[in-house]
Amino acid sequence: MLVNITVNGQKRELTADPGEFLSETLRKAGYLSVKQGCDTGSCGLCTVWVDEKPVLSCAYLTARADGRSITTIEGVQKEAEAFAAFMADEGAEQCGYCLSGFVMTVLAMEKELKDPTDEEIQHYMAGCLCRCTGYMSQTRAVKKYLESKK
Amino acid sequence: MMNIERFYRAVSAEDALNVYQNTEGAAVLGGCCYLRMGAKNITAGIDLSALGLDRITVSGGSTELGAMVSLRDLETDENILKNFGGLFRDACADIVGVQLRNCATIGGTVAGRYPFSDILTAMSVLDVTILFASGASMSLADYMDSKKPAKDIITKIIIKNNVKKAVFNSVRNSHGDYAVLNCACAVKDGKYSLAVGARPQKAVRVTKAEEFLNNCAITAETAEEAGKICSGALDFQDNIRGKAEYRKAVCVPLVKRAVMGAAYAG
Amino acid sequence: MKYIGKKIHKSDGNALVKGLPVYTDDLGINNNTLIIKILRNPHPNAVIKSIDVSEALAMDGVECALTYKDVPDVYFTLAGQSYPEPSAYDRRVLDRHVRYVGDEVAIVAAVDEKTALKALKKIHVEYDVLEPVLDLDTALDNKALVHPVQPHTNFDIGCDASRNIASTTYTEQGNVDEVLKSCDAVSGLRCRTQAQAHAMMETYRASVAIDYNGRLVVTSSTQIPFHVRRHLSRILGIPKSMIKIIKPRLGGGFGGKQTATAELFPALVTHITKKPSKIIYTRHETFSCSTSRHAMMLDVRLGADRNGRIKAIDIHSFSDTGAYGEHAPTVFYVVGHKTLPLYHSEACRYYGHALYTNKMPAGALRGYGATQGTFAQESAMNQLSDMLGIDPCELRLMNLLDEGDVHHELDGSIPGNPAVLKSSALKKCIETGKKMIGWDEKYPRVVIDDRYVKGYGMAVTMQGSGIAKIDTATAFIKLNDGGFFTLIHSASDMGQGSDTVLLQMAAEVLEVDIKNIIVTSDDIDTVPYDPGAYASSGTYVTGNAVIAAAEDMKRQITETAARMLHTDAESIEYGGDVIRSKDGSSISLREIGEKLCGFTGKDQLIAKGTYGGDTSPPPFVAGFAEVTVDTETGRCAVTDFCAVADCGTVINENLARVQLEGGIAQGIGMALYEDVIYSSTGRMATDTFMTYKIPCRKDFNCIRTAFESSYEPTGPFGAKSLGEVVINTPAPAIAHAVYNAVGVRVTELPITPEKVLMGMLKKDG
Secondary structure (H helix, E strand, O other): OEEEEEEOOEEEEEEOOOOOEHHHHHHHOOOOOOOOOOOOOOOOOOEEEEOOEEEEHHHOEOHHHOOOEEEOHHHHHHHHHHHHHHHHHHOOOOOOOOHHHHHHHHHHHHHHOOOOOHHHHHHHHOOOOOOOOOOHHHHHHHHHHHHHOO | OOEEOOEEEOOOHHHHHHHHHHOOOEEEEOOOOOHHHOOOEEOEEEEOOOOOOOOEEEEOOEEEEEOOOEHHHHHHOHHHHHHHOOHHHHHHOOOOOHHHHHHOEHHHHHHHOOOOOHHHHHHHOOOEEEEEOOOOEEEHHHHHHOOOOOOOOEEEEEEEOOEEEEEEEEEOOOOOOOOOEEEEEEEEOOEEEEEEEOOOOOOEEOHHHHHHHHOOOOOHHHHHHHHHHHHHHOOOOOEOOEOHHHHHHHHHHHHHHHHHHHHOOO | OOOOOOOOOOOOHHHHHOOOOOEHHHOOOOOOOEEEEEEEOOOOOEEEEEEEOHHHHOOOOEEEEEOOOOOOOOOEOOEOOOOOOOOOEOEOOOOOEEOOOOOEEEEEEEOOHHHHHHHHHOOEEEEEEOOOOOOHHHOOOOOOOOOOOOOEOOOOOOOEHHHOEEEEEEEEEOOHHHHHHOOOEEEEEEEEEOOOOOOOOOOOEEEEEEOOOOOEEEEEOOOOHHHHHHHHHHHHOOOHHHEEEEOOEOOOOOOHHHEOOOOHHHHHHHHHHOOOEEEEOOHHHHHHOOOEOOEEEEEEEEEEOOOOOEEEEEEEEEEEEEOOOOOHHHHHHHHHHOOHHHEOOOEEEEEEEEEEOOOOOEOOOOOOOHHHHHHHHHHHHHHHHHHHOOOHHHHHHHHEOOOOOEEOOOOOOEOOEOEEOOOOOHHHHHHHHHHHHOHHHHOOEEEOOOOEEEEEEEEEEEOOOOOOOOOEEEEEEEEOOOOOEEEEOOOOOOOOOHHHHHHHHHHHHHOOOHHHEEEEOOEOOOOOOOOOOOOOOHHHHHHHHHHHHHHHHHHHHHHHHHHHOOOOHHHEEOOOOEEEEOOOOEEEHHHHHHHHHOOOOOOOOEEEEEEEOOOOOOOEEEEEEEEEEEOOOOOEEEEEEEEEEEOEOOOOHHHHHHHHHHHHHHHHHHHHHOOOOEOOOOOEOOOOOOOOOOOOOOOOOOEEEEEOOOOOOOOHHHEOOOOOHHHOOHHHHHHHHHHHHHOOOOOEOOOOHHHHHHHHHHHOO
16 A cells, blocks of 8 residues: 655655554665564664654554654754764764664653653663663763753 | 555544444554564454544543553643552553553553553553443443453543542563563542452452451551452462462562552652 | 773764664665575474475465475584584584474575465474473483484584483592582582573574675674684585675674574575575564573582682583584583682582583573573572671682682693683772672661662672684784775674774774774675684784784884885884884875875785784673662562673773673673573473563663773783673672572572562571
8 A cells, every 4th residue: 555654854655565564664665774673562673753752663554654754763863963972972882773763762752851860761761672781871871962952 | 474454544433333343354453562463364454543532631520531542641641640640650651661652552452451451450440431432331340351342442431530549569570571460559439449460360359358448447457468368369370470379479568558559648 | 092991982883873774684785685484393392294385386476495305415503613613513404303493494485575474384394293302400311312313523522412412521620529528618509590592682684695706695694704604605515715794783692693593594595596585583583593591500519618718619510502502512611611710729620511402502692601600609609608607708809819820720721731810800809899889888788678678799700802722813904095094804893892992902003093094894705814703802812913913014114114215114213194214204104005005116005913812811800789679579679780890901991881781781681580481392482572571771770880900911902801701790699689688599590579589488487
């Protein structure tokens, strides 16, 4: 079926099976930042925004996104670049495979929570698994990034 | 591998019901979080997202949740917090992450009747009515009990705002995991209601313990006694997250804490 | 030092944070790539009676459906090890005898995933179901055999398939049984460690195509590109020269990608069909059809005199290698060799077997046996400290080897000539860790209230740096026409940052801005040989090679500059960007580069360095855990973990810290959450992130780290390894803390709330 979605501000007409999930459709359409880490909605790697809200694109039917607006990290490169500096200062990137989804969640949190506490940050970010870093460096980077935006 | 032959965006509840009842192999799409894991062939996947069912409203002493309200909205909505305290916020807290909770819906959760569900345990202690597309309605308790619900579509969930205090807690092996045991307690109209779920079977109210609580002053001792009543009255089983004997043991402090939390502030 | 010890940004970091397409499946440039799916065996132990793929083959879009009848009949190991591999050649591409639930039965390639999955359903198989071996405790001499035919081994690894023995180790110094009799106190524990999953975020995957020279081009998420090429050459029966391996950025490995799990399937399909193909393992396959840590049962005894002087250490182990023996002998060997030499003793022994069972094969995982051995030995040390009434830190300080001490079990020892421990700051690590966690004030416990108790525990550990007398790496450095350098190596960065660390070393030696060196490490057609990313070898082994290459480059530049400035090399002062002669003339690196590449110079400079170590200098960690136990539910939360490491000189403070934090977090997962459960029918029940719980960021919020650096004289700038040693202390330290909190000594990982609470209830009667 044909689905009309706006991806990163561009109107796209994409072909998808009725049972296809956004993660697959987006990768096929060239948005290769979208990664899939599990088959159970558990890891957060595939996080994109649907109408500005962070969702698991592996659990969001492409057909359901018809008429909606999708943002992947390709669409927020400037913001990602700004955040990347804080990640670099902490050496927090490691393998990087979880980072597209992680950064999309950080940027969503930035919009949604005003001045979050440490606990609120951990809670908001809890759906982003990472096996490399042990999370501490990511949290340091997030906090310094949010601090810099004040 | 799961397959959907046709994606159908319903234009009204009647339209959705019509397609659902008249198409063999049709399914109503909830949050779709478990869809990928299934192997079902769905002839028509009925989508309710155009029906305005994603709103939470308060009217006539009740809170109305559209079936497409996300668990994230349930977690953060101000009316929910005002009317039910931290009950739903806490019951949502360990459901994977914000991104999943933005997808998962309350209608899908109820329709799934998942025995491990934190939300259903929390709802079990409230006065909940489920509205269907046909116009029929049913209490949550009946819905959870009914072996075979009629081929109908949940459109709304209505919760009475008669809660003075309500508490959810659980024990789990790690954050974001399913509960080894969960428990909720509410004080409504001066009476206690108490439910234990993820035993691993579905949540049940424990009337024996409720009666006991309704007839005594709540102290640490009586709260623990309520826990012991639950532990003794309920059937527990093994699964990969824990053995029956552990569930039976941990039921006591879990209920005790829920009761103390519901009885006293802080 | 300009670059060593500094917080240099990771060379690929910016691209990774911005989500650029740099991983294996982002780089597919072929259209019409065949998608491969594997039909997997549902029985733990069975022989294929009949298999019929005709219906699958007849489907539109199915390119091939291969069974054991269609594939090369050759035995091999998939372990990523230097040739000749110590692991037994006990595998075939497809075998009639299928040995665990998930073992490969047929390989299907089709135009798309949907078709491939449909085709799997059209393959009809009849099995003769055999009695399986599902329990490590009864594997030895079980009448059911995992491998009825004795496999080929390159060495005498003590493999005896007729007894389900994959390998055997026995090492003893002195007479342990005699010395134990003379001890005042002997602690003894039976410990069990689980088959931890790597759970790297990028699942196993590889894509293969044939290039314009008719060569097989394999793009793979692998830690071991050279070993993959050798394995594929053996399996396909084609020369190594006909295979090219490209290793893009990796989405984590942790040792999982030190086994060539997935590459052979697309290699075979493309070799046969001549069409590009790829395989992407699902998360379910990654959990249940690859490799894991070796589950082990370890019996440990520690004997000491009443003053706490250790006299004897005895560790016996059975290791569950599952259906195939990838890494079985080497992991098993490491258990003893990275534990016994921590402490002085009159006698010590490590022995036992790795055993075959009908479960998923075990393989390499960060720590590589040392993790299991450390859990056992350090748990027994903590028990001994209780028996003797000696503070566990004191007990370690009394018995640890010091710099300059020798031990017969240290790597690099030869009979009669024990290796010397040339660097250790472990005692300082312990002192620092004690201060960080407030040991003297808080040990053994702090009662918070009726419900919560904080317990404190500790453990120490060692690992190695590369494999002594085996691991050998080469690095090239090239001076380019623009006056910048290319560092060419194959340490196989999998996220840990070896590209960056090696760049720092090259820049330090060459005395140029680090931006003046580019690094290339992803195409084995052009990079020199390196065993790959394992055995904690990147910084130490490849690092030493890089330094040698950089020194060689410096020498060549000096000689060239002398020629160009018409003087002799002794008169040249090397200065990085500008090379000066004592007579005042100078030439820039840029000029040298331009000239050498052009007709006037005709001599582009290419330097090389090779290193292989006679020893494997151990890095150390002292780990201190604060565990808050909910005494009502048994739930344990790590509320503080202080890890102090001696990795010699810290080359990159940021990357080292994150390695340490990340390893501790994986160790916490192993200690508390990561349970592996098999059903009674041999199916792995914990094969998703829903059922196998790696820690999420809410599970702990405080890992604190520090470094106490010794100086390793054989190391690059005094450095040792760090990547693996970091995972070893959490399990024993946390178990110790739980014991100190509530008196329950959990010796079987993970330490679940259930084990703790039921232990407490049992203790209280």
